[in-house]
Each structure stands twice: as C-alpha cells, then as structure tokens.
Amino acid sequence: MSRQDNLSLASALRAIGLVARMTLSQAVRWRLAWFTGAAALLLIGGACWLRDLHFGGAELRFLLDLGFGAIGIGALLVAVLGTAHLFFGDLDGRMAAFVLARPVPRTSWLLGKLAGALGALAFLCGSLTVLTGALTAGRAEALGVAWPGLEIVRSGGLLWLKAAIASAATLFVCTYARTPLLAGGAGLLFVVIGHLRPVASAWPSEASLRGVVGAVVRLWPDLTRFDPLDWMPGTGAALAGYGLGYVALFAGAAALAFSRRDL
Amino acid sequence: MRLSVNLPGLAPWAVLVLGAALLQSVPGPPERAGEWRLLGPVAGTGALPAAAGGWRAPAADVLWLRANLAWERRDAVATETLARAAVALEPEVDYFRINTARIIAFDLPEWGLDPTAPAEVARRRRAQHVRRALELLASRPGDSAAVLVERARLTHQGLGDSEAAGELFRAAAERPDAPYFAGRLSVELLIRAGRAREAREWLRAWLPRLPAGDPEAQRARMEARLRELDRLIGP
C-alpha cells in the first residue's frame, strides 16, 4: 500500500469517526429513543410486582426474562426506527449534501452513520442491563439464590449484537428506500422474519415451495440465536462471528448500493 | 427481445447472498421447528407474535402465570394447554418442563375424578397421566440432571417401575450437577429389582466421586453400605 493509499485510508477512517460522533449526538437527541428507553425502564421496574406471586427462586428467572425482553424490544425498535431516522434526517435536512460535496467517501459517511447508531444502541443496552442487574442483585439476596451477574452482562451483549444486525439491515434498506417510513417498516419486517426462522422449516406444507422458502429463509440471519436463554457455553466466539459477520455483510452491501444512489 | 442486466446494481445483492451463505457454516443451536406446532391451541393469545418479536421468554412466563391461574380454578384443559405452550416456547427451561409434568402426573388425574369410581379406574387414570407427563420429559440432547431425576421419580412413584427408575436415577447421578440422593436411590432401587451385583459395582465406581467433607454426600454411610453389600453378595 502506497503512502497515498495510507493517507487516503487514514482520512477515510477519520471521516468515519467524525460522522459517527455527529450521529451519536443526533441519536441522543432523538425523543423516540428516550421514550423507548423510558418504556423499557418502566417495564423492568414494574416486574417487581412478581414478588407478590411468591414463586420463590423462579421469580429471579421471571425478572430476568422480563428485563431482557424489555431491553430486547427497546433495542430493536431503536435500532430499526432510529437508523432510518438518522439516515433520512441527514438526507432530507441537507447535512448529507454538505458532507458528501466534500472529499468524504460515501462509504465513510455510511459507515460513520452505522457506527454512531451502534454506539447509541450500546448506551441503551448497557444502561438498561446495569439497571436489570441492580434490580435482580437485591432480589437475589432476598430470595437466597445466586445472582447471575456474568449471565446478565453476557445477555446485554447478545441483545446489543442482535440490535446491531437489525440496524445494519435497516441501513441497507435505507439505501434503496425513499422514505423513513418504508425503511422502518421493512426493518421491522426483517426482525420478525429473523425470529420466525424455526417456523420456516415447518411451513409451507407443499414440499417444493418449502424448499424455495427454506433456501431464502436459511440465508436470513437467525435472530433467535441471540436469545439469552439459548446460550450454550463455548459458543461465544462463533456467535460473535455470526453476528458481526452479518453486520459487516449488510454494511458492505449498503456501501455498494449507496455508492450509486442519487442524493 | 434484449434483456439488459444492471450488473453494478446487482452487486450488493450478490454480496449479501454469498456472504450469508458463508455465514450459514457457523454452528448454531438446534432448531426447534416441531415444538412450534404446540402453540396452535393458544393462537389468538399473542404468544406467537410475542415470540416473533423476540419476546419468547416473557411470553412463556406470561403463559405460565396464566396456567397457574387456571390451576387455581381447577380448569384442567386450560392448565395443561397453557403450561404445555410455555414449555413449547421455552423447552430448555427445566422449571416449565418439570412442573408441567408434575401437574399432569399428580394434579390433573385428581380433578374431576369421581370419588365413587373403582380403585382400578383411578389407578389407570393416574398411570395414563403419568405416561403423558413422561412423554413431556422425554429425552432431549443436553437434558439436565434435574429432568432425569424427575423422570425417575415419576417412573417410580407414578408407574411403580423400580427397575426403570433405578436406571434413570443412575443416569442422573452420573451428571456433575446431580443431587447426591440420585445415586443412593439408584443403588437401592436396582437392588430391589434384583440387580444387586450390578448396583454394587456401580456404587464402587461412583463412591470416589463423593466429597468427604460434604455432609449431604453421606460418603461414610455409602462406604458402609458398600461394605454391607460386599458381605451380602460376596466376591
């Protein structure tokens, strides 16, 4: 790689960082993200009513399930709708024109948007995971059961990774879509299909059609792999590779598509 | 008619398909296609959409809570349907499987049972339910010791089959997470089934794994039992 190439790579990476920081600033000012986070917070906190049901040690399991469920759905909503909002916000608000009329590679801008979105998701998942951990730590002591701290941290990471895939996939849709509504809707549909992969192999009943549907669905990321309850020891590296692989895949495809898009 | 293909426009899709095909080689957990059929009876309750949104675990919890409410009403059909649906959503969660099996085996046969029915009818009814419960606890890859212990208990208490129960307790005792009593029960049940020599040899192999300092393990007592078996059975 020549010095010119090194300089180009360095400036492209710098541009990614600058765009990512700006995107993160935009994300933390997006009201729907705060609303979603607050809703998740209420859900996690409201799970404390379970103590009235006297399930014993299983109550901790229910608390964690509800907590992870709240984090999961909150993160997915922010990932899909937030990514669409951040992308089209720049496009419609002319910021994309200001940036891309400068010597900034389109790929750098796009990857910077994604990096900013993933950073915002990390903040959301991280803070809600800490809250879930704090709530369950107190309850575990009261119930006299072991507090699964490591599992909680790991689950927060898994849920972030799932949301990251959804964000990257939505970004890919954005490069073709003309409105944030279409991109957001397609992103949510992507999430639903990703969770229904176990059903796909059993449907439809027509064998030939099942083959076609199965082939398409098998290429779809299996989002159920990131369910905290499905964790199997020793699979961390493979799961991280699978998740980050799909993030990179959608990001790369989005960069290719965006390079040809009229702004 | 000329067909024009926008090759650069197809590039992103080609990248996606090829890359996704490569990523399928990454091993993942076994798919759970079959169990989704059990959700049919709870269609309309929001369980399936909840599962589709990644809310499988909370949906299972809610189904379990509803099953408990149905249990309090002594509604056998609703209790079993909702509990089985919770198991279908979360088959790896031992809590749901074991407790659903217990409900089916021990609670449901008593509800609606005519108190004037002959003893044989009651016995057959209970045995039928125990078999259904055992189907629910049927062997799956990665079954924990708790599930094996529960199968053993149901086999012994519900069906009166000491030999099969002994084998199940033995399989459970060989797991690292097994309770100590599983091994003790295995030995006694197999002796009762006429397999004393086999039970003694297994005890001899199992004994070194019992920690000396743990009163729950009752190692000294098991050592005494081994000596007793040696005396009774001979070499």
Next chain:
Amino acid sequence: MTEAGAEWALELTGVSKEFPVGARALDGISLRLARGRLAALVGPNGSGKTTVLKLLAGLIRPTSGTVRVGGHAAGSVPARAGLGYLPETPDYPGWLTGRELLRHLGRLSGLDGAGLDEAIARRAAWAGLRAVLDRPAQTYSSGQRQRLGLAQALLHDPALVLLDEPAAALDPGGIAGLADLLRRLRAERRTVVLSSHFLPQVEATCDHAWLLRAGRLIWEGDPTGAVALSQRFIELAPEDVAAG
C-alpha cells in the same frame, strides 16, 4: 486531461439525466466555464438548474455524457476537494451552533487545529456571523442560515463554488448583501456558479449565464449584452413566462 481541458473549471459534455420515475431532467446539454468567472444558471422551475449543480457536486450521476470539475471526474474525491456547495434551502441540526457546524464540516474538509479555528473566524466575519456564531442554528434568521451555508461552502477556500438559489428566502436587504458577497468572491478569483430566478441580480453580478428550459440549454452568453437577460427569457420561454 488535455492542456485545453485544464483551462476549464467545469465541463459538461452531452449530459443527459433521467430519474427512476421516468422524468428527464437534462437532455444532452453541454456547457463549460473558464476559471475565475461568475456564471448563473437561469430558467423556470423544473428546467434542470439544480440537477446541473448536483451533477457538478457529485451528488448525482449522469445517465449519459461526462461531467468534469477542475479536470477530474465529478464526484471523485479530487473533484470534491476543490469545490464548495450550498444546497437550496439549507437546513442544519437545530441544536448545533454555527461554530460547531463549521468545525465539523471543516474537519471533514481536512482542516484541523489552529488552521481550522482561523478559517472559521475568517469566514464567519466574511459572512457577517460573528455575533451569532455561538448560538444554536435553530435561532438563526433565514438570512443568517443562508450566510452560514455560504460560510461552510467557502471554509476550505475551494476554487469552485456552487450555489443553488442563494437568494431564496432572502429579503431585499439580504439580497443586496448577497450581491456584495458575490462581488467579493469574484475579487478572490473564485469560479462561481449559481442558480437563480432573480434575473436583475444575475444581470448585475454575473459575467456569463446559461438559460435552461425543460432540460435543454437554449441560450448562453453575457447577461449584460445588447439584449438584457430578462428580455431573452421572455423571448425564448414565453409559455413559462405566461404560466408564471
């Protein structure tokens, strides 16, 4: 790139642009401009003015034909390094101050440190924004927004400046200020292309004009020639005048 080609600040050759919905925005136009000149794209709405500017800025690609900026293919990194662009009705994240916006865009242009601060101070003073530079952009008047847009376009001292309807949403005072800014740009020997509906201003400030209609170039020349540009507009695009 030939020796002759190096003289041209910009060059469109046989350019057509068709958008996916089937609308033909440009139909085989060719135009070029020497360095250091101030030119205007005029024409009715939908004539293709914004399309030409976006092609030059590299934001869209031609369906056919070639577009070159400073001897480089439009849209390439070297081409974009030498141009500044002000889109029509610029908008900014409301919470950003003018200084923060200029800092962000300046860094993306490769400026940094003391050089960036000096460039921001210079262009803010040039655009008359010193008093409001540290206020959020959402508090700016339309004139101040336009001038902030100009400041960001000129921050990195580009050789070519593209301005899309810079007079839009400006009051008479703002328009007069814009004319002054354009004269200063000419004095700095920058190449400037602007699109405008405001023909008297074009006649007063520009030394070259292109008249577009329905994506075609129907006239080009000195707007202050024997026949005034406004008169040519009436002659060559009577239906549009009638419709307007």
